Structures are given as structure tokens and as C-alpha cells.
Amino acid sequence: MESVYNIRYFDKERNSEMVIPLEKMVGILLNSEIDLNFHIEALKAQAIVIRTNLLKSPKPIQGEGLVDIWEHEGEDIEKIIEAVEETKDMVITFNGKLIEAKYHLACGGSTENSEDVINNQVIYLRRVLCEYCKDSPYWQNERYFSIEEIEKLLKVKFPMVNVNFESEMTGFIEEVKKDENNRIKSIKIGNKKFSGVELMELLNLNSTRFAIFPTGIKLVSRGKGHGIGLCQYGANKMAEEGHTFEDILKYYYTGIDIKKMTLPCIKKPLYGKIIVIDPGHGGEDKGYRGDLLGLLEKDIALSLSLQLRSKLDSLGATVHLIRNNDTKILATDRLEQANKFKPDFFISIHMDYFPNSSMKGVEMFHFRNDIESQSLGLHILKSLKKRHIFTRGIKEGNFYVFRGISSSSLLIELGFLSNKDEEIKFQDDNYIKKLVDGIAEGILEYFKL
Ligand SMILES: [Zn+2]
Ligand SMILES: [Zn+2]
Incomplete structure (x- = not known):
């Protein structure tokens, strides 16, 4: 029996939510996210x-009329189907976890380090x-703004200029020489030198008493989009070159793997994770007594x-x-066993006891500076709270179990x-079942990130 992973899609045009199989949804988004004239690779x-x-x-996907693509026929649809089917179930992972696969239209020369754009370092x-x-x-894009437009868009005011304005635009218009009546005697524009009269004639000015001031600004930008991750135009060119x-x-994604995530793995989200559970005490070591x-x-x-x-x-x-039974196990044997399995996580289970009989509730301890176990603990706490536990x-703890554990x-x-x-x-x-479900959900949430 083949199970299907579904995606929730909300269509704003139809104002309704639909449930769409994953692979079909990939096709729908492919149509809206990239130029279908691009190379198949x-x-x-x-x-x-x-x-x-x-x-x-x-999260549910939102869009407007995206699903209509399947009602058309032709070359586009064939290309979409080919791209989706030939990559069926494939995903990008880093260290075994799914990546956040950012992409943009064109980078304009180089993509960006994530921290320079989204304030977050992603390896x-x-x-x-x-x-x-x-x-x-989009490699290079020029936009011209008049002074009036700049003033309006940026809400700034340029100083009023009059014909006596002293103009010197460094590197382009230089060496402006004027006589005592503010007539231009000579001027250097670009790499050429002109006399005032020459310029008057060439540009059909009314006199040599003129000033030069900028009336606009040209901005040249490169690339299109945030510039992190995959560059789509770049991808197309690479494909054309045979990649x-x-x-x-x-x-475009540094150090990643491409894996086939088969549907059973999606239904088994902890597939590949090794977890060692250490039930405290045992045998003659009874622990606390109620x-x-x-x-x-x-x-x-x-x-x-x-x-x-x-x-x-x-x-x-x-x-x-x-x-898995009522036997006593030495602390050193627990550690040795745990390390042998090379787990992604080691979880030790205990009960507490306190002279003040009103103390209650679940409490967790992580080893100093172990950010991962702190994060796992917080996820578990969250899902326990959801269940009203x-x-x-x-807290930070320093129990024997933490020392000598390599995970x-x-x-x-x-x-x-x-x-x-x-x-x-x-x-x-x-x-007990609520506790088990809460802990399991926390573990699931932790590995999802
Ligand atoms: Zn590029
Ligand atoms: Zn104990």
C-alpha cells in the first residue's frame, strides 16, 4: 500500500483550503516559482x-489560482511532470536534517552569506x-530617477540651484574656469577640454553664462532577489553547460547531500535517529519510594x-x-553501553523526592553548555504543558550520567x-501515557528544526 503525504493549500481566489498530494504540490509551485523555459536540469x-x-x-501554502495549471495541457505541463517525477522524493539535507532551501532569480555575480542578509548564520x-x-x-539593471522623483520617494529636499551655482562633478566635469561675469571660459568634460564658446555651439546653449547641476541620479543594481542560496538564472546556465x-x-548550497526521502520515512520522522533511554536504578537499587x-x-x-x-x-x-527488566546496572556500565550505540541522544529517566511534600512536577537537567539538550528539554516542556502536565x-545539572557520555x-x-x-x-x-506522548512529541519537534 502506498501512502501519500499531503500538503494543505489555501487558494485565495476560491477562498478554500485544499489537500494536495506532495508531488502534485511540487509541480504546482514549480510552475509559479521558476521560468518553465529554463533547462530541465x-x-x-x-x-x-x-x-x-x-x-x-x-505550514499551509497560500496562493491564487495556482492549481489551475493542471487544467492546461501542453509542453509546460510535460516539463513540470518530467522535473517532478525524475526527482521524486528527493530532498536536500545537511547533517541529516532538511535544509531551508533559499533561492532567488539572479545573484548578479555572487550569492550572499546568509548572515549578511537575514541576520542568521546558516552553514x-x-x-x-x-x-x-x-x-x-537581471545581471545589471539601471534605473534613472529625476531629482523630483528622488525628492518625492525619499522625502528629502535638494538645495535650490541658480545659474550661479558652482558646479564641479568630480571625475566627470572638472576644471571649470569662469570669467568675472560667471561666463564659462573653459571646462573639462570626461577626458576632453572645451572652451565655453565651443560648448555653447555644440550643445546649442544661449550663452556661455551657464551652470551645470545634476537633475537626476542613475542607480545601477546587480542581480534580483535576496541573493542567498540557489541563483535560478545561474542554475539554468549551468544546466545548459551540461551540469x-x-x-x-x-x-549553491555548501556541504549538502541530496537524499531520497521515501514515504515511510516521512511517516517515520525519526528514521535514522538513535536514542538511548536509561531507566534509573534497578534491582536492589530501588531509588526513591513513595x-x-x-x-x-x-x-x-x-x-x-x-x-x-x-x-x-x-x-x-x-x-x-x-x-529492560529489574536489574541493577553500575553507572560505569550504563555509560559504556550508551557510548557503544553512538546515540543522537541519551535520555535518563528518574523520579524525585523532596522533604517538602508540596513539591511537584516534571523537571529536567542538562549538562553545562549542552545547548542541544537544553533545546530538547525546552521542546519536551512545551509539549508536556500542552497536555496540562x-x-x-x-536546569543545569552535574549528574554522573552526564560525565563520560559522548552524546x-x-x-x-x-x-x-x-x-x-x-x-x-x-x-x-x-x-503515564500523557508523559510518554509529551516526551515523544518534544523529541519529534527537536529533530524537526
Ligand atoms: Zn548568479
Ligand atoms: Zn533517581
């Missing part, structure tokens, strides 16, 4: 860019030289860990448990066994 590159962005940010959005868009109509879509994408019901930390940690494993499993992750936040690690204290109300909750399967 450039269209393929753009199709992969669009697919990557659609999967990266699953794969580096400046690359590009002469490929030289033949594009493939892969060459093109690897030229005041009211006598629940044991080691049992709660194990039961939640087992459920979390099957949840993450179903999302495609490879999950290893440090223990009381949370205490994330990012997070310690989760699920709740307080010193709190009677909370202990009761841990007897409730629904509460």
Missing part, C-alpha cells in the same frame, strides 16, 4: 528545492561566485521507558534501553514521590 533542481521547503515547514548558505547569471536580464541538478544544488503507596522509582522509570521506547520505535527511531523547567544527554525527573497527589497519578496509565 534547472527545473529539477528547483523541484527538489520546493519539495525540501514543503517538508521542512509544514550551508555561503557566498559562492556566480558568473552563470551574466546573460540574464546536472545535483551539480547545481551542490554548487510515601503514600510505596511506589518505587525504579519501577516507574522502567515502565515509562518501555512505553517511550515503543512510541519512539513507531516514529522510526532506533531505541536502545540500558535495562505540571512542569518545573530545565547530548538529558535527565528527566518525572515527578515527586514525596508528593501524595503525584504518587497517585503514577498509578494512572493515562497519566
Whole structure:
């Protein structure tokens, strides 16, 4: 059975939302985002860019009458179908994560480093030289503005000028020599020298008593668009010169990979991620004991860990448990096991206890300067809050588990066994399930970024 990944599309013209299969949506956007006269390899590159962005940010797409393209027939449609089908499921990744595939019409000589444009350093959005868009109509663009237009658009006022205005435009009009009556005796324009009379005759002026002042400004810009990522005109030229879509994408996005993201992977968003779950304590090391019901930390940690494993499993992750039964495991053995799996994340599960029995809620600890585990913790907190689970936040911790672990690690204290109300909750399967779902959703959100 083939499953289809759908994209939500809101059409402003029809004022309705539609659900459109991913590959069809790539075709629709290809039509609106790039000149279909471009070379097929450039269209393929753009199709992969669009697919990557659609999967990266699953926000609904907005447009006006975009879907109508499928009602037409002809060469354009054939080209779209070819570009989409021949790149089916292909996406651009960096370090295993989907990239934000920025693109623009023409760069005008070189693309830009992301931080110079969007104030955000993105490693794969580096400046690359590009002469490929030289033949594009956007390579160099001249716009002429009269002084009046500049005054109006910029809301500025130029000083009034009169015929006695002393004019010298450095480098172009120079060496203006006048007599005592303000008549031009001689002037150098460009690299030529003229007498006042010569100029009067050549330009049909009424006298040699004239002044020169600028009445307009010409601005010359290069390229079109923000200049980061793929240069479309450049891509077209590269394609014409025999480069493939892969060459093109690897030229404009630094250090990326092109991968086939098969549909099961989309349905299994944690595919390829390795997560080690470490249920605290075990065997004769019971951990804390509940005041009211006598629940044991080691049992709660194990039961939640087992459920979390099957949840993450179903999302495609490879999950290893440090223990899956009630046995005692030495701290050093836990570390050795964890490092052997080379996980993307190490998550340790515990319960807390505090003399003050009103203390409650989920609390997390990350190792000093471990920004990744802090970020994961924050995502988990957010999704737990969404489920109305009381949370205490994330702090820096210095537990044994963090020392000697070669991956990012997070310690989760699920709740307080010193709190009677909370202990009761841990007897409730629904509460455990909410915790499991919340933690899993946080992990999913973390890896999405
Ligand atoms: Zn370019
Ligand atoms: Zn513990």
C-alpha cells in the first residue's frame, strides 16, 4: 500500500483550503516559482528545492489560482511532470536534517552569506561566485530617477540651484574656469577640454553664462532577489553547460547531500535517529519510594521507558534501553553501553523526592553548555504543558550520567514521590501515557528544526 503525504493549500481566489498530494504540490509551485523555459536540469533542481521547503515547514501554502495549471495541457505541463517525477522524493539535507532551501532569480555575480542578509548564520548558505547569471536580464539593471522623483520617494529636499551655482562633478566635469561675469571660459568634460564658446555651439546653449547641476541620479543594481542560496538564472546556465541538478544544488548550497526521502520515512520522522533511554536504578537499587503507596522509582522509570521506547520505535527511531527488566546496572556500565550505540541522544529517566511534600512536577537537567539538550528539554516542556502536565523547567545539572557520555544527554525527573497527589497519578496509565506522548512529541519537534 502506498501512502501519500499531503500538503494543505489555501487558494485565495476560491477562498478554500485544499489537500494536495506532495508531488502534485511540487509541480504546482514549480510552475509559479521558476521560468518553465529554463533547462530541465534547472527545473529539477528547483523541484527538489520546493519539495525540501514543503517538508521542512509544514505550514499551509497560500496562493491564487495556482492549481489551475493542471487544467492546461501542453509542453509546460510535460516539463513540470518530467522535473517532478525524475526527482521524486528527493530532498536536500545537511547533517541529516532538511535544509531551508533559499533561492532567488539572479545573484548578479555572487550569492550572499546568509548572515549578511537575514541576520542568521546558516552553514550551508555561503557566498559562492556566480558568473552563470551574466546573460540574464537581471545581471545589471539601471534605473534613472529625476531629482523630483528622488525628492518625492525619499522625502528629502535638494538645495535650490541658480545659474550661479558652482558646479564641479568630480571625475566627470572638472576644471571649470569662469570669467568675472560667471561666463564659462573653459571646462573639462570626461577626458576632453572645451572652451565655453565651443560648448555653447555644440550643445546649442544661449550663452556661455551657464551652470551645470545634476537633475537626476542613475542607480545601477546587480542581480534580483535576496541573493542567498540557489541563483535560478545561474542554475539554468549551468544546466545548459551540461551540469546536472545535483551539480547545481551542490554548487549553491555548501556541504549538502541530496537524499531520497521515501514515504515511510516521512511517516517515520525519526528514521535514522538513535536514542538511548536509561531507566534509573534497578534491582536492589530501588531509588526513591513513595510515601503514600510505596511506589518505587525504579519501577516507574522502567515502565515509562518501555512505553517511550515503543512510541519512539513507531516514529522510526532506533531505541536502545540500558535495562529492560529489574536489574541493577553500575553507572560505569550504563555509560559504556550508551557510548557503544553512538546515540543522537541519551535520555535518563528518574523520579524525585523532596522533604517538602508540596513539591511537584516534571523537571529536567542538562549538562553545562549542552545547548542541544537544553533545546530538547525546552521542546519536551512545551509539549508536556500542552497536555496540562505540571512542569518545573530545565536546569543545569552535574549528574554522573552526564560525565563520560559522548552524546547530548538529558535527565528527566518525572515527578515527586514525596508528593501524595503525584504518587497517585503514577498509578494512572493515562497519566503515564500523557508523559510518554509529551516526551515523544518534544523529541519529534527537536529533530524537526
Ligand atoms: Zn548568479
Ligand atoms: Zn533517581
